[in-house]
Amino acid sequence: MTSLLTNAGAISALSTLRSITRSADQTQAQVASGYRIGNAADNAAYWSIATTMRSDHKAISAVGDALNLADATVAIAYEGMSATIDILADFKSKLVASAEPGVDRSKIQKELDQLKDQVSAIASSASFAGQNWLSTEFPDIYDDTQAKTSLVASFTRQQSGVSLDRMDVQLSKLALFNSTGGGMLQADPRDPKTLGGIRTEYNNGNNHLVRSTSNLRAATYASFDFNFSGPLSFNAGETIAFDITVDADNPADGLPGAQNPGKTTGIVIDRALVDTVLGVGANGVISTYTDYAQVLNSVLGSSGSGARATTYRDYRNDPIIDRIGIWTQQNSGLDGSFVGVTNIASTVSSGGLGNASDFSQRGQEIALNFTPFRIFDGVEVSFNFGVNNSPTQAYTFNSDFVNTTLGKTDGGIDTSGEMETLLRALLSTDWPDVNIDATSGSTIMMETDVNADRKSGSGTYIGFTGISVNIEPIPTLNFLDIDIVANPQLIETYISYVDVVSERAIDGAALLGSLQSRIGMQSDFAERLTDSLERGIGKLVDADMNEASTRLKALQTQQQLGVQALSIANAANQNILQLLQ
Structure with a gap:
């Protein structure tokens, strides 16, 4: 229409x-x-995803830039550490040369001073973008929450939100110097020293200070010596007679109750005994000190006296002429360690043997020389403790144990009274008969209660074995203080010290190398990730x-x-x- x-x-x-x-x-x-989708009106869902991914793409690109910055920082630190390792090797070689007799140590010291200055210059100049990992300023370099830096590693989006993943670097393992101490080339402030007297320090004979792994007090058999005078010639009816007593209690030990007088045995030496022991060819004559010791040893053993005779050798293993000893075997079943000769009666010369006696000591007493120390976080002390022939028990303590026991927060054991409290907390449950007392500001006595342990002599001991600290060996010197002119007796100590810090520097360089490798891998991944994001966005909206x-x-x-x-x-x-x- x-x-x-x-x-x-x-x-x-x-x-x-x-x-x-x-x-x-x-x-x-x-x-x-x-763009197929240029704005939200084109496709709201795809536009939203693409917009978020574009934002993430920029963030990951920024992470890549941060990784490049981190790589440069690590590279600078690595070069500084590598140079330091080379210098420490030269330094050690010069210390070894200085140990040679006749060298001019003053000239070598000048070379060492130049090397020390070079290490200081390396540490202070190994900085990039304001970061210096070799020369730090931490109040406590062993506080992991303080002495660390974090490197941006990746950008992560999850359902709960976005986050940055980081690589933490503990600078306590890298710093050569720290403003408050604890750097790799400085004395370690965590050094627990003698552990309040649990261990001792001694010179090993080569001017090298060593810390003991055991600290024991032990006693030996009671014994006395005499010099032989002879020869001794026995005719029929002639004898040497005496009483020998073993293992009497020592009144000086403060043992409660009655004191046991020991076991006494009468001894008789005659011509028949001499010829039996030395042979018929002896004709009743004891010619030498070794013959006399043989005769004494025979009669003391056959009579069940609980004592024996012996001869001696010096440190060169040469015999000590005419010296004879009498000692208790401590097999009498008594608690004491004593040997004594009384009531000498002789129709011939006694050969130098006279009335003599000796008490052995109680070995269950040890004095600890206390000095204050501190147990830092991450430090653990281990040791075994034992008394007499009882099986030893193992113990450990750390800063948490110290703080809980003493009501502290810094891990410090500052007085002998606190050390007494610490030892009681560790040992008293297993060793209720061990008395632990701070007798002065610098001494702690540990001894068994005489009411429970009356023994003395061989087989009695008290003390620590297997002493170890988990962070040792650690530097106990300052690298910059090494002076072979002022302290020639410490050359071997210096050599050992430089060897320890060299190993720590090598460990630090290995850490930096592995960190460089990880940063490289992460940087490559970030680049591949940004490429993938671009392709993903393109598929959505291009x-x-x-x-x-x-x-x-x-x-x-x-x-x-x-x-x-x-x-x-x-x-x-x-x-x-x-x-x-």
């Missing part, structure tokens, strides 16, 4: 033209921008330009046809108007 009021053909053509134009405009925008351009050409053609269709539709009404003219 043809109508003057409504041109249905024009309306249809116009609607089609509008649709084509809208599609053409969208396609034109894609061709112009390169336009297919081949498809878009082809579609644009088709839509432009459709636009032209639409315009012509609209023109034709409008021309129909013009024909009607002409009829009415």
Whole structure:
């Protein structure tokens, strides 16, 4: 139907033209921008994801920059550590040379001073972007919460949010010098020294200070010596007679109750005994001190006296001529350790043997020379403790134990009274008969209660064995204080010290090398991750330009046809108007 009021053909053509134009405009925008989804109106879900991923892409790119900065920082520290290791090797070689007799140590010391200055210069100059890992300023370098730095490693997005992952670097393992001490080339302030007297320090004979791994007090058999005078010639009826007593209690030990007088045995030496022991060819004559010791040893053993005779050798293993000893075997079943000869009666010379006696000591008493010390976090002390022939028990303590026991927070044992409290807390449960008393500000006595332990002599001991500290060996000297002119007696100590710090420097360089390797791997991963993000974003929102351009050409053609269709539709009404003219 043809109508003057409504041109249905024009309306249809116009609607089609509008649709084509809208599609053409969208396609034109894609061709112009390169995006299939350029704003939220195009596809809200994909646009949101792509926008978030673009933000993450920038963050990961920033992480890559941070990793490059970290790599440079680590490289500087590594070069400084590597140079220090080389200098320490030269330093040690010069110390070894200085130990040679006749060398001019003053000239070597000048070389050592130059090497020390060079190490200081390396440590102070090994800085990048304001960070220096070889020369630090931490109040407590062993506090892991303080003495560390963190390197940005990666950017992570999770359902709970975003986060930065970091690589923590403990600078206590790298710093050569620290403002408050504890650097690799400084004395370690964690040094527990003698552990309040649990261990001792001594010179090993080569001017090298050594800390003991045991600290024992032990006693030996009671004995006395005499010098032989002879020869002794026995005729029929001639004898040497005496009483020998073993293992009497020593009143000086303060033992409670009655004192045991020991076991006494009468001894007689005659011609028959001499010829039996030395052979008939002796004809009753004891010619030498070794013959006399043999005769005495025989009669003391056969009589069940509990004593024996002996001869001696010196430190060169040469015999000590004419010296004879009498000692208790401590097999009497008594608690004491004593040997004594009384009531000598001789019709010939006694051969130098006279009334003599000896008490052995009680070995269950030890004095600890207390000096204050501190147990830092991460330090653990281990030792075994024993008394007499009882099995030893193992013990450990650390800063937590010290603080809990003493009500402290710094791990310090500052007085002999605190050391007494600590030892009681460790030992009293297993050793209730060991008395532990701080007798002065510098002395702690440990001894068994005489009411429970009356023994003395061989087999009695008290003390510590297997003493160890988990962080040792540690530097106990300052590298910059080494002076072979002022302290020639410490040359071997210096050599050992430099060897220890060299190993620590090597460990530090190994740590830096492994850190460099990890940073390189993480940097490569960050680059691959940004590439993957770019590809992912492109797949979501990028336009297919081949498809878009082809579609644009088709839509432009459709636009032209639409315009012509609209023109034709409008021309129909013009024909009607002409009829009415």
